[in-house]
Amino acid sequence: MDSIDFDTIIRHPRTIIHVDVDCFYAQVEMLRHPELQDKPLGIQQKNIVVTSNYLAREYGIKKCMPVQEAVQLCPGLALVNGEDLTNYRHFSAKIVEILHQFTPLVERLGFDDNFMDVTSLVQKYMNSGNDSELNISISMENPNPIGEVFGPSSEECPCGCHARLIIASKIAAEIRKRIHKELHVTCSAGIAHNKLLAKLAGSLHKPNQQTLIFPCSGPILLSTIGSVSKIPGVGQKTTQLLISNNIKTVDDLRKTPLETLEMKMGMDLARKLKDNAEGIDETVVKPTGKKQSIGLEDGFKSVSLVAEVESRLGALLRRLTELAMEDGRIPIAMRITVRKHDFNKPASGKRETRQCALPKHLLPSTKSGVYDHAKMQALAMKLFHRTVDVSKPFHLTLLGVAFTKFEERSSGRNSIASFLRKQVAVQSVLDISSEEGISDVSLGSPMSINQDSNDGSAMSTTSSPISKSVSAANQSADDDLLSEIEPLPKKTRLEVWLSGRRESPSNEMADLRLSPSSPMQLSPKIDAAVLKSLPIDIQREVTRPWPTTSKPKPNNILKYFIANK
Numbered sequence: 001m002d003s004i005d006f007d008t009i010i011r012h013p014r015t016i017i018h019v020d021v022d023c024f025y026a027q028v029e030m031l032r033h034p035e036l037q038d039k040p041l042g043i044q045q046k047n048i049v050v051t052s053n054y055l056a057r058e059y060g061i062k063k064c065m066p067v068q069e070a071v072q073l074c075p076g077l078a079l080v081n082g083e084d085l086t087n088y089r090h091f092s093a094k095i096v097e098i099l100h101q102f103t104p105l106v107e108r109l110g111f112d113d114n115f116m117d118v119t120s121l122v123q124k125y126m127n128s129g130n131d132s133e134l135n136i137s138i139s140m141e142n143p144n145p146i147g148e149v150f151g152p153s154s155e156e157c158p159c160g161c162h163a164r165l166i167i168a169s170k171i172a173a174e175i176r177k178r179i180h181k182e183l184h185v186t187c188s189a190g191i192a193h194n195k196l197l198a199k200l201a202g203s204l205h206k207p208n209q210q211t212l213i214f215p216c217s218g219p220i221l222l223s224t225i226g227s228v229s230k231i232p233g234v235g236q237k238t239t240q241l242l243i244s245n246n247i248k249t250v251d252d253l254r255k256t257p258l259e260t261l262e263m264k265m266g267m268d269l270a271r272k273l274k275d276n277a278e279g280i281d282e283t284v285v286k287p288t289g290k291k292q293s294i295g296l297e298d299g300f301k302s303v304s305l306v307a308e309v310e311s312r313l314g315a316l317l318r319r320l321t322e323l324a325m326e327d328g329r330i331p332i333a334m335r336i337t338v339r340k341h342d343f344n345k346p347a348s349g350k351r352e353t354r355q356c357a358l359p360k361h362l363l364p365s366t367k368s369g370v371y372d373h374a375k376m377q378a379l380a381m382k383l384f385h386r387t388v389d390v391s392k393p394f395h396l397t398l399l400g401v402a403f404t405k406f407e408e409r410s411s412g413r414n415s416i417a418s419f420l421r422k423q424v425a426v427q428s429v430l431d432i433s434s435e436e437g438i439s440d441v442s443l444g445s446p447m448s449i450n451q452d453s454n455d456g457s458a459m460s461t462t463s464s465p466i467s468k469s470v471s472a473a474n475q476s477a478d479d480d481l482l483s484e485i486e487p488l489p490k491k492t493r494l495e496v497w498l499s500g501r502r503e504s505p506s507n508e509m510a511d512l513r514l515s516p517s518s519p520m521q522l523s524p525k526i527d528a529a530v531l532k533s534l535p536i537d538i539q540r541e542v543t544r545p546w547p548t549t550s551k552p553k554p555n556n557i558l559k560y561f562i563a564n565k
Helices: 024-032 067-073 086-100 119-128 161-183 195-202 215-224 236-244 250-255 258-265 267-277 306-327 373-387 416-430 465-472 493-500 528-533 536-543 557-563
Strands: 016-021 041-045 048-052 078-081 106-110 113-117 148-150 187-192 210-213 293-303 330-341 349-357 396-407
Touching: 016 086, 016 161, 016 195, 024 041, 024 048, 024 086, 041 067, 048 067, 086 106, 086 113, 086 161, 113 195, 119 161, 148 215, 161 187, 161 210, 187 195, 195 210, 195 215, 210 215, 215 250, 215 267, 236 258, 236 267, 250 267, 258 267, 293 306, 293 330, 306 373, 306 396, 330 373, 349 373
Parallel strands: 041 078, 148 210, 187 210
Antiparallel strands: 016 113, 016 187, 041 048, 106 113, 293 396, 330 349, 330 396
């Protein structure tokens, strides 16, 4: 009998669990304030109720409802200010710690929203029946899943995914049980063979329940959600584009030919949408590492005074530095975000950002661990002035500040962190716009690149003329802190510049060149008759003298900019 290719049989190889904490912010606040347990509760940010407990939802209170409207619906509504996310962040980290006890394949979507790929864990149970390391025991004798099941379950899939998903439902129940036991919060869960269906299934029976969906029921579930906007991952712009083409529901999307959709939306997006409409999703669970940026934003009706901008940025920076110290890494750059009021579209506005490298003397030392807030705020305000022309009336509805491009506190000279800092330094120098002129060149960011790293190991400053000139400019005054960073291209300008430099000629080429002292004296290996038969421009190229010394010429940043003007 021929051997069977197992990979060709398994059409639904993955087993995914989506874990969603019920009304997360509200549960955290009810744990912090037990007197709110039996009261309708709303979490307020500015003048919006961002979420509420289920008792409040019975009054018709919904997410992102104005506070005034929510109070009218529920006069006894208790409101808690949820603008400080510290407690939610810490609680979320504890939940993720529990999830990692089951599998390292955990993808965070938010504080309360996580995907888990438990494929290997399920296979382990199928092989052994238990896992003593996790102290979990699943009965293999009971063939029924735990929790709700969406759609028909009688049609068995030939790939055997039904058995795997049933085991996953028992793992999901154990996960929810452990979270409730250790943290006293309830979760809902969805179990499916892909992320799309797991997320949709988990929202069907809430709170504190779980739902399993088999692959054959995927298209049925997608039909029930109605609007295309409810497909996970379909944002506002995609929804508007679909509606403008008279595609409003999932069924409309199914009826639209792929070729038509590709013409309207491009090949990749069209095919993804068509797959999603049938419950097909091949994306994998990507384990979430540390964030590449940590930021805070403050929204408001309108700010038109520089003094108020400075006050709000100062408050954001103080909280941001606290978060950075909790994170433990060192930020390399700072980004400022503003949203300007659009009088034509009052409900929205255009976001603009500016970013700069952080000079090392503004960062906390290993001993003190304290940021220089005054200088940090001065740097933030310089970025703000580059974003907003304060000589004209301005109206802002949002301010944000973030730290980006982190490095670990201990990094050697050959570490990736050292490389990132050098790249940031070079980009800060090379990306200065021509209209600003050399006098406006700011070398603040290189100050934080060519100094010694925190573990005391010195970085090399002789790798290129650029690094030499940057190092020589490290004594710039505080007024020269600002240096723009643009996103790195696939190949940096420094690499292009270096690759374009003329290298020393090979021995073979050296035989062709003329002696500098005797320009018309040919090498013995060159036939004069052959040379004379060549075009005149090639003769000139061959007979052009080469530099006789390999010693690099003195260089500085001024000469570099003049040469590349």
